[in-house]
Amino acid sequence: MENDNKATGAFEPKLVAFVCNWCTYVGADLAGTSRLKYASNVRVIRLPCTGRIDFMLILKAFAQGMDGVIVSGCHPGDCHYTVGNYHARRRWILFRSLLDFAGIDVRRVHFAWVSAAEGAKWADLVNKVSGEVRELGPYKEYQGLAGKGIA
Amino acid sequence: MARIGVFVCHCGENIAGTVDCPKVVESMMHIPGVVHAVDYKYMCSDPGQRMVRDAIREHKLTGVVVAACSPRMHEPTFRRACAEAGLNPFLCEISNIREHCSWVHEKSEATTQKAIDLVRVMVEKVKRNRELQPISVPVTKTALVLGGGIAGIQAALDIANCGHKVVLVEREPSIGGHMAQLSETFPTLDCSQCIMTPRMVEVAQNENITLYTYSELESLDGFIGNFKAKIRMKARSVDMNLCTGCGSCYQKCPQKKIPSEFNTGLGTRTAIYTPFLQAVPNKPVIDRDNCLYFKKGVCKLCEKVCPTKAIKYDQQDEIVEVDVGAVVVATGYNVLNTGFFPEYGYGKYKDVITGLQFERLASASGPTSGEIRRPSDGKVPETVVFVACSGSRDPAKGLPYCSKVCCMYTAKHAMLYKHKMHEGKAYIFYMDIRAGGKMYEEFVRRAVEEDGVNYVRGRVSRIYEEDGQLVVKGADTLLGGMPLEIKADLVVLATAMVASPGAEELAQKLHVSYDAYKFISEAHPKLRPVETNTAGVFVAGACQAPKDIPETVAQASGAASKVLQLFSKPELMREPVVAVVNRTAPPLFSTCVGCFLCEKACPYQAIGREEIKARDGKVLKVVAKVNAGLCQGCGTCVALCRSKSIDLQGFTNEQIFAEIMAL
Numbered sequence: 001m002e003n004d005n006k007a008t009g010a011f012e013p014k015l016v017a018f019v020c021n022w023c024t025y026v027g028a029d030l031a032g033t034s035r036l037k038y039a040s041n042v043r044v045i046r047l048p049c050t051g052r053i054d055f056m057l058i059l060k061a062f063a064q065g066m067d068g069v070i071v072s073g074c075h076p077g078d079c080h081y082t083v084g085n086y087h088a089r090r091r092w093i094l095f096r097s098l099l100d101f102a103g104i105d106v107r108r109v110h111f112a113w114v115s116a117a118e119g120a121k122w123a124d125l126v127n128k129v130s131g132e133v134r135e136l137g138p139y140k141e142y143q144g145l146a147g148k149g150i151a
Numbered sequence: 152m153a154r155i156g157v158f159v160c161h162c163g164e165n166i167a168g169t170v171d172c173p174k175v176v177e178s179m180m181h182i183p184g185v186v187h188a189v190d191y192k193y194m195c196s197d198p199g200q201r202m203v204r205d206a207i208r209e210h211k212l213t214g215v216v217v218a219a220c221s222p223r224m225h226e227p228t229f230r231r232a233c234a235e236a237g238l239n240p241f242l243c244e245i246s247n248i249r250e251h252c253s254w255v256h257e258k259s260e261a262t263t264q265k266a267i268d269l270v271r272v273m274v275e276k277v278k279r280n281r282e283l284q285p286i287s288v289p290v291t292k293t294a295l296v297l298g299g300g301i302a303g304i305q306a307a308l309d310i311a312n313c314g315h316k317v318v319l320v321e322r323e324p325s326i327g328g329h330m331a332q333l334s335e336t337f338p339t340l341d342c343s344q345c346i347m348t349p350r351m352v353e354v355a356q357n358e359n360i361t362l363y364t365y366s367e368l369e370s371l372d373g374f375i376g377n378f379k380a381k382i383r384m385k386a387r388s389v390d391m392n393l394c395t396g397c398g399s400c401y402q403k404c405p406q407k408k409i410p411s412e413f414n415t416g417l418g419t420r421t422a423i424y425t426p427f428l429q430a431v432p433n434k435p436v437i438d439r440d441n442c443l444y445f446k447k448g449v450c451k452l453c454e455k456v457c458p459t460k461a462i463k464y465d466q467q468d469e470i471v472e473v474d475v476g477a478v479v480v481a482t483g484y485n486v487l488n489t490g491f492f493p494e495y496g497y498g499k500y501k502d503v504i505t506g507l508q509f510e511r512l513a514s515a516s517g518p519t520s521g522e523i524r525r526p527s528d529g530k531v532p533e534t535v536v537f538v539a540c541s542g543s544r545d546p547a548k549g550l551p552y553c554s555k556v557c558c559m560y561t562a563k564h565a566m567l568y569k570h571k572m573h574e575g576k577a578y579i580f581y582m583d584i585r586a587g588g589k590m591y592e593e594f595v596r597r598a599v600e601e602d603g604v605n606y607v608r609g610r611v612s613r614i615y616e617e618d619g620q621l622v623v624k625g626a627d628t629l630l631g632g633m634p635l636e637i638k639a640d641l642v643v644l645a646t647a648m649v650a651s652p653g654a655e656e657l658a659q660k661l662h663v664s665y666d667a668y669k670f671i672s673e674a675h676p677k678l679r680p681v682e683t684n685t686a687g688v689f690v691a692g693a694c695q696a697p698k699d700i701p702e703t704v705a706q707a708s709g710a711a712s713k714v715l716q717l718f719s720k721p722e723l724m725r726e727p728v729v730a731v732v733n734r735t736a737p738p739l740f741s742t743c744v745g746c747f748l749c750e751k752a753c754p755y756q757a758i759g760r761e762e763i764k765a766r767d768g769k770v771l772k773v774v775a776k777v778n779a780g781l782c783q784g785c786g787t788c789v790a791l792c793r794s795k796s797i798d799l800q801g802f803t804n805e806q807i808f809a810e811i812m813a814l
Contacts, residue, residue, distance in 0.1 A: 012261075016814055022664065026664065026684070029247075031250070031255055033254070035255070036255060037255055037257065038255055038256075040252075040255075040256040040259070040261045040262055040265050041265075043268055043272065043814055044251055045807065045810050045811070046222075047802055048784055048786050049785040051785050051786060051790060052785065052787065052799065053790055054789070057807060057808070057811060060808060060812075064812060064814055066814065077659050080662050080664075080684070080785075081662075081787070083787075084754070084785045091790070115664065116664040116684070123255070
């Protein structure tokens with residue numbers, strides 16, 4: 001993925017979305033079957049459940065040059081595995097304060113609930129996060145650390 | 152060294168229209184480990200699958216990536232093709248470049264680039280896939296059917312008649328559902344009760360069916376083939392074994408003015424009651440909210456008159472636990488006035504009623520014994536106005552979807568009315584007439600041509616009362632929007648069909664997905680219409696979407712046949728997406744440090760403890776151990792594990808980090 005749009009030279013953010021298999025992945029499928037259009041700079045990584053998301057995955061994504069991360073799963077109460085999304089939510093609360101402490105802009109990580117019926121919400125979410133991260137500009141800090149062999 | 156084959160599908164124009172497929176193929180060839188890449192118009196077709204099989208043999212592939220539609224569509228198809236060619240099916244992965252790429256972006260270089268990225272990510276994952284073997288699990292050959300309407304009854308009978316046990320749970324005191332409330336059914340006008348009640352009796356007499364009425368599902372745990380259901384039998388206050396259904400109790404009950412649910416509030420019932428005369432089981436319940444004894448501690452008349460001493464005021468709710476292998480959800484719908492159109496005056500004017508209420512008025516078992524009399528004064532109406540789409544197909548004020556049955560039942564209502572009141576006038580305000588179905592269009596034509604029902608194309612803006620009559624204001628859009636005012640004695644609203652109360656909570660208990668209107672989602676709208684996203688849970692009838700009786704019965708039989716398919720073998724094969732705790736050489740044995748955070752986090756109690764012993768039996772170490780039969784593969788334990796000793800097959804840390812590294 002190229003960081004800059006070759007045609008215009010404008011900054012295009014790179015986003016990765018960690019989504020659960022049962023709600024958000026299906027919601028994103030629904031956006032497709034409904035032929036909704038949204039920003040093309042997101043890459044989806046499918047996991048069984050948001051409970052599977054270790055925050056090392058998110059840090060690795062930043063180290064890999066991502067400018068923003070979306071984490072999305074089933075709404076509270078709707079988890080296919082009953083409670084996986086609660087684990088994710090709790091972990092996110094902790095991780096959020098750690099991000100803040102570490103100086104990583106929390107606006108680069110977006111936590112959301114998108115159900116299997118919410119294709120439009122998924123499209124809006126990607127557009128919104130894409131727009132916000134575009135405002136924030138490219139994320140270089142963590143890559144710098146990685147380059148020095150620190151992270 | 153990995154030998155990966157990449158197969159890029161055009162999906163006709165669906166993918167190739169926006170993604171440059173040859174370019175995707177070309178860029179794959181530069182990835183180390185990819186030895187074969189090809190694109191084809193329809194990869195899922197027989198020649199397409201043959202390309203995959205041939206390539207596996209010819210190029211000795213160790214992994215396959217199919218870049219096509221969502222894995223929810225064709226992952227099983229391609230995994231099967233791989234297995235046929237001798238490749239372990241779990242070495243095949245799908246890269247979703249249709250729903251997640253070509254359908255949601257415009258044709259551009261960026262879209263092709265995204266497709267390339269998505270495929271590359273999957274190639275890196277597949278390189279790290281391991282051969283996995285499906286897990287075989289035993290199947291409990293008992294089905295749980297939720298809902299005793301026509302859908303649940305049909306499914307239960309189909310399964311029971313094949314010799315399997317069925318547990319049928321119904322929330323109300325009797326089975327029968329909405330169909331038992333209907334008068335006559337379109338397009339044949341045969342009496343609903345005449346076709347419904349024999350089936351209800353069949354359920355009661357079938358020795359394979361255990362019936363729990365006045366009961367609700369409390370919880371469902373487990374997984375396909377091995378569910379544990381807890382059913383709450385609500386306190387009936389009547390001993391089912393002693394009661395003979397003689398009816399002395401409800402004849403004597405002094406509380407006679409309670410609006411009857413079965414008669415949609417148009418008739419009354421007593422506090423101890425059976426919903427209707429043909430109820431199955433024909434045994435009453437005490438409505439504790441309205442019973443004098445429960446309210447004020449006095450009365451006990453029913454206990455005095457009961458010849459078998461069956462009245463038990465101290466009865467408590469009881470929880471029954473049953474082991475079942477499959478679940479059929481058939482909890483139906485609701486048509487309560489949803490208050491979308493306050494200007495129609497439902498609830499304000501007694502003579503504005505819903506379609507279901509009209510069914511009760513027209514039914515021989517109804518409060519008027521089948522005579523159509525208006526609720527306010529019992530007068531036979533001379534003019535009746537029917538308003539179709541009272542809430543349906545109105546994204547601005549109501550619900551955007553079509554309730555599907557209203558066009559037909561409105562025509563039927565007008566017809567039934569005209570059959571009973573030849574001189575009466577029937578008007579139907581409609582948007583379109585949707586009469587798709589065998590003999591349906593002919594039925595509507597009959598209403599117009601033979602019975603003289605007046606169809607007015609247009610919406611109703613307001614209904615108000617004037618001199619004891621209802622004034623219906625509307626417009627006839629076929630006459631250029633000419634304003635229209637009809638003085639009516641009775642107005643019938645075809646209110647929208649909505650999900651039944653508690654549908655959301657039920658879906659959550661079953662872990663199935665549901666749509667924005669709380670209708671349960673099927674696994675695939677075309678190809679898997681009776682399955683849900685949760686293996687072993689099937690769906691039938693109007694809890695999935697509004698539908699009529701023939702469709703409901705067809706879907707219920709479909710669900711039953713899926714259950715029977717599951718019950719046809721003693722064991723079933725499950726995907727081996729389960730967690731495993733690693734094992735290493737002694738003296739470590741495993742990197743697991745025995746903190747057992749995973750044990751606490753597991754929603755399925757699938758993690759136990761294992762003692763690692765020396766030859767003399769001395770316990771060297773206690774580590775976590777996953778019970779693969781119980782594990783559902785959510786991976787919550789993996790994210791928690793401090794020492795990274797537990798991993799999820801199919802979604803290992805190695806695989807996911809490789810995916811991220813490939814971004």
